Amino acid sequence: MKQRILIVSNRLPASAKRRGEDKWSLDISAGGLVSALLGVKDVDAKWIGWAGLYVPDEVGRRSLTEALAEKGCIPVFLDEDTMNQYYNGYCNSILWPLWHYLTLPQEDRVTTTRNYESQFDAYKRVNQMFADILFQHYQEGDVIWIHDFHLMFLPKYLKDHDINMKVGWFHHSPFPSSEIYRMLPSRLELLRAVLCSDIVGFHTYDFARHFVSACTGMLGLEGTPEGVEDQGRLTRVVAFPIGMDSDRFRQALELPEVKRHISELSQRFAGRKVILGVDRLDIIKGIPQKILAFEKFLEENPDWSDKVVLLQIAVPTRTAVPEYQKLTSQVHEIVGRINGRFGTLTAVPIHHLDQSIDFHALCALYAVSDVALITSLRDGMNLVSYEYVACQESKKGVLILSENFGDFDMWLAAEHGMFLRPTHGQWMTTMPEHLNMDWVESVKKEPPDLILNTVKHHLHGITTVDVVQGSRTVEVRSAGVTKGAAIEHILGEIVHSKNMVNPIDYVLCIGHFLGKDEGICAFLDPAYPSESKMKPKAGSLSLDGSDRINSRNSPSRVHKAAAASERSSPSGHSTTTSNYDWREGSSVLDLKGENYFSCTVGRKQSNARFLLNSSNEVVSVLKELATATPGYKSSAAD
Ligand SMILES: O=P(O)(O)OC[C@H]1O[C@H](O[C@H]2O[C@H](CO)[C@@H](O)[C@H](O)[C@H]2O)[C@H](O)[C@@H](O)[C@@H]1O
Numbered sequence: 001m002k003q004r005i006l007i008v009s010n011r012l013p014a015s016a017k018r019r020g021e022d023k024w025s026l027d028i029s030a031g032g033l034v035s036a037l038l039g040v041k042d043v044d045a046k047w048i049g050w051a052g053l054y055v056p057d058e059v060g061r062r063s064l065t066e067a068l069a070e071k072g073c074i075p076v077f078l079d080e081d082t083m084n085q086y087y088n089g090y091c092n093s094i095l096w097p098l099w100h101y102l103t104l105p106q107e108d109r110v111t112t113t114r115n116y117e118s119q120f121d122a123y124k125r126v127n128q129m130f131a132d133i134l135f136q137h138y139q140e141g142d143v144i145w146i147h148d149f150h151l152m153f154l155p156k157y158l159k160d161h162d163i164n165m166k167v168g169w170f171h172h173s174p175f176p177s178s179e180i181y182r183m184l185p186s187r188l189e190l191l192r193a194v195l196c197s198d199i200v201g202f203h204t205y206d207f208a209r210h211f212v213s214a215c216t217g218m219l220g221l222e223g224t225p226e227g228v229e230d231q232g233r234l235t236r237v238v239a240f241p242i243g244m245d246s247d248r249f250r251q252a253l254e255l256p257e258v259k260r261h262i263s264e265l266s267q268r269f270a271g272r273k274v275i276l277g278v279d280r281l282d283i284i285k286g287i288p289q290k291i292l293a294f295e296k297f298l299e300e301n302p303d304w305s306d307k308v309v310l311l312q313i314a315v316p317t318r319t320a321v322p323e324y325q326k327l328t329s330q331v332h333e334i335v336g337r338i339n340g341r342f343g344t345l346t347a348v349p350i351h352h353l354d355q356s357i358d359f360h361a362l363c364a365l366y367a368v369s370d371v372a373l374i375t376s377l378r379d380g381m382n383l384v385s386y387e388y389v390a391c392q393e394s395k396k397g398v399l400i401l402s403e404n405f406g407d408f409d410m411w412l413a414a415e416h417g418m419f420l421r422p423t424h425g426q427w428m429t430t431m432p433e434h435l436n437m438d439w440v441e442s443v444k445k446e447p448p449d450l451i452l453n454t455v456k457h458h459l460h461g462i463t464t465v466d467v468v469q470g471s472r473t474v475e476v477r478s479a480g481v482t483k484g485a486a487i488e489h490i491l492g493e494i495v496h497s498k499n500m501v502n503p504i505d506y507v508l509c510i511g512h513f514l515g516k517d518e519g520i521c522a523f524l525d526p527a528y529p530s531e532s533k534m535k536p537k538a539g540s541l542s543l544d545g546s547d548r549i550n551s552r553n554s555p556s557r558v559h560k561a562a563a564a565s566e567r568s569s570p571s572g573h574s575t576t577t578s579n580y581d582w583r584e585g586s587s588v589l590d591l592k593g594e595n596y597f598s599c600t601v602g603r604k605q606s607n608a609r610f611l612l613n614s615s616n617e618v619v620s621v622l623k624e625l626a627t628a629t630p631g632y633k634s635s636a637a638d
């Protein structure tokens, strides 16, 4: 028997449209929560939520309930006034901005406060309505999986009814720092209600940490490594980064209909690079900023105006909320201005669509675009970025997720140091040249609980890889490819490229690392007893390579530029092997253990020698270091 799961979210995966007194059509709802949960398989799931419209009459409610039942969905019917206060008001005007570090409504404090109280009442009422529907469908042994901030009281209402219900609550948005969260008048009640869950999940460790510190700081509860404890009762708090069903996208690309879309779009935009934006028209997605940045690009690069197009799919969302209405007008105004300014009789630089598009057209757009541009000011996860990558297996376009560091002289390391790049250079790889990757495909098909054994079985006797088990992950890495080795490698590259003759006497390594990567904190410390660390010479670590090139764990299997072969980098672009050969170097880099300063941020259980409490403290330390540097000049970039 499959485990029964009752999924509960404000919005059902099916949005209904009325086609007659008792006739309905159902479409997939837009938004990442629904996309993510479409990947939930191998369980007996029922989904409880709102079907996206008001249904005042009994005939309509009964017939819609029947239509939804065929899809495993159970509707909660909400009237217009309640929905307005609960969804448009409390959820989307109060909570949503707060999760994303935007301020609460300030316009008219008296009205706002009055509205706030009735909106909060409506919020609790709706949570109770969800609980009542759930009680009708609950069977002993069911797992109840509640989604998102619309339903923070639901865990409490369920546990008040039956303490034995198994309840998990997952938050799809960022959970902000307490400095922001404390602005919310009902902050304590909401925390207490959520803590009635058995387990609480967030996308990232930082969001989980913010939640725990709100509970400890505001409710005076105890934070433990597992979660939050209240009088002996533990609520587990865990980071579960959400994913999506990538096969759904890859398989769609094989459909004739999608191929037809791809061919039409390729012809339509022939000779132009396509930059794609796909967002709900939401205040957090940075859509005006994206369009203004594109305008700046056109201003600064007039040669590009007829060679590039920004294709923005702006899915209408929360259209009754004033902030969203303002955003829509603002975006239209900017798009109109830019198209008027840079358009020609035959082409405009921005194609802006205020509509959702069907799944097949979306897959085709992902597949043909040269660039996907994500500019969210803050976001819970952002599945659009995953989906773009899933559809780019052959084209290998560019996903822009953040400001890529072009103004700085620094190194980037990806995939644990397998790929390295100076900001003004090419990706290079430390990957051994003849690594056997045949096992990868078979391992991908294994059920998660068997993966570790299968991986071990496949890799038995292979000494060129390390298998590292995390709490919910199994990583197979090229032997010796670790974050610590990446640092060492980068230092070698710097010494080599700058022809340095004086030893580096100060390396500061600051970060917040998962347990399995903690080795980075002590990698260059001779006292560190890790197996994956290369053996240092007694007392100091000479990086001239003589003691590591024959080591099984050596990361330094790099080859001269002349022998460079092309590999695939994290962005999918071709990559050369590193051009520095450790064997060539003399002892120019002689880093003593005491010159390597490792520092953890926030996490007390660490191998690091030093602790800073927050990223603000990191910034202060870096500023102090910078100002103490001879020749330092302050600038706006500070
Ligand atoms: O239901 P709506 O009000 O129309 O909004 C759509 C969804 O928006 C939010 O999605 C979040 O969930 C995604 C998946 O975890 C995540 O990638 C994204 O960053 C979030 O913004 C909201 O949290 C959902 O409840 C809404 O259904």
Ligand SMILES: O=c1ccn([C@@H]2O[C@H](COP(=O)(O)OP(=O)(O)O)[C@@H](O)[C@H]2O)c(=O)[nH]1
Binding pocket: 029, 030, 031, 032, 033, 035, 036, 278, 279, 280, 313, 315, 355, 356, 357, 358, 362, 381, 382, 383, 384, 385, 387
């Ligand atoms: O016309 C569209 C365009 C996009 N999406 C989907 O909307 C989701 C957006 O999710 P994301 O996590 O990026 O952000 P959210 O909208 O949930 O904040 C993605 O799965 C898209 O495939 C959609 O349903 N219809």
